[in-house]
Amino acid sequence: MLSIKNLRAGIPGNEILKGINLEVKAGEVHAIMGPNGSGKSTLSSVLAGKENYQVTEGEIWFSPPSPRGEGSGMRRKNLLEMSPEERAREGVFLAFQYPVEIPGVSNINFLKTAINEIRLHRKQPPMETKDFLKLIKEKQALVELQGTLANRSVNEGFSGGEKKRNEIFQMAVLEPTLCILDETDSGLDIDALRIVANGVNKLRSKDRAFVVITHYQRLLDHIIPDFVHVLSNGKIIKSGGKELALELEAKGYDWIKEKDQT
């Protein structure tokens, strides 16, 4: 579904990603772990299409499963040539580490606009209001988000936990095929972490893939990954199964960095 080849990117004068290679198949959950400053958030921003970052080398291919079962190869897209909205409409979703507060724009109004622009892109008619409201109600329950939050301005005055739940709620509503979670566990207490992880787990399916970016192992107790990758200084220096996360937790990042250098 996602194929990253020798990706080099950064801001002018500062290369942050120094040759990333990653293959993600439909149905898989990949965790990307790494110390602060290793390039985790840059990777998620580049995948979502943030324009502040410059890609200097490499490729990112995105092949969402075809809705008509025509095989994924037919719909291979060059992600780097697409705007953020085109990526979203094709099924890429980034759950932000720091969701932006947007005063005056209601969550509901924003989501309705998003859904209908995505549907327009897929040549589907706009969603009927009653179907939309039903969908909202159903997905709110998934992350135990109160009804009143959906009517408030986007993230305005939300607690840290509410913001993260709102991200997963939006993800549930928009039903993307590739979900990127950028440090979704940061700033969450144990209860909120459990709720968010439950929401994510309910969205797991054979047609959907997850890239979970995290500093700590604790999120991975709840969202069990198929693969764990260690990102350090802009490169994936080690890949393994879910047990790698536990090893990192026990030994710290230095262990692996030293190993890498030898």
Added chain:
Amino acid sequence: MNAVIDTSATVPARLEGEFKTLLAKTFSSEPEWLKEKRKAAFDSFCKASLPTRKNEEYKYTDVKKVFSGEFTSVYNEAHKLSLDFEKLFVEKNSVKLIFVNGWLHKDSTLSAKLPKGVIVGNLATDGLLIHSGFLKKYLRNDGDTLSRLNAALWTDGAFIYIPENVQLETPIEILHISTGKKEILASFRHLIVAGKNSSVSVIENNISVDLHSHVIVNFHTDIFSGEDSKIQFYRLQNDCKMVSQITSINVLQEKNSRFDTNTITLGRAWARNNLNIALNGENCESHLNGLFITNGNDHVDNHTFIRHNKPNCRSNQLYKGILDGRSTGIFNGKIFVERDAQKTNAYQSSKNILLSDAAAINTKPQLEIYADDVKCSHGSTTGQLNEEAMFYLRSRGLSEDSARNLLLFAFAGDVIEKIQNEPLKIYLEELISQRLRK
């Protein structure tokens, strides 16, 4: 009856002949006191002439340029208008007055069932023919030089009187249309008097229709807000292509009164709006809000001046601008607090978004405070669209345009929120989202 126009002469010299013609013809049947008043106003205008850009108050607004064409103020033609009037009014049941180029076109005041004593009509007939004594008491020659020019040349406008203890539930809607082929100076004037413990809501909409020449509308409004009265005055300047509007509103507030005004300017506009508020009694409240969305060569200059003359009054100002193209915006807000006006609360805020490099905004807050126990503040911000918010919205599938429109609509929403008339709010929200989609 056109006067010969000499464009090389100064504006007062050029208008002198026209003024004489108007006195001899259009204004000939008016009472002597009014003709004297007009003459005094004209003399006073001639002495001061038009403000130049050397005048600090007109630093960014070139009035002379507006008056540089071959306009005439002697005109009164019937115009056939094919217009969907329903779309231009907010409420079905409001009392309606339609003016064309400063003259009454038609009104619905006779069919409106108004409470006893309420007067809603036009100055030239309802005012002068029936309530001349009343007008003599309330018509004034004060204000800046352009207001004095209006006092000399005004042709017509709304005349509204709400007697004591009457709460007029029905809003009054005034539509002013600029139209025609002739380059004119239209002088338009309203008088609004609210008696003790009364209330009234006025919505004024300005548009240009089928206009083939530049029109100057020089507009003056006097508002007298009696004790415990509540007045709302909403001004909309929408789609005023080829019109230069100079507007002044002078408000005198007596104790415990509340005045709310919103000036909404939605593009294709050249406008200079002056708001002069005098808080002449204790416990007055005044809320001045403005929104302008400009593009192309639009020019919108909002000047406010609030005089806190008595203690315990509150004033609040919120002006927001969204500027694109090569347009320019100005917000100049002056708060003056007299020595006696203790416990004054005066706030002022101006916020602007520049959408293009060529657009410009000038903001100038002025505080002049002579009392020692007051709370006054002002703030001004100018910036671009929030890039983080743009990316967030686009990452959810919204196009750049939709994301931009949602953010701008939210920015404008603060001003619309202040409007207390629900149907007007909905009407404006629709207009603004249309405007932003352009």
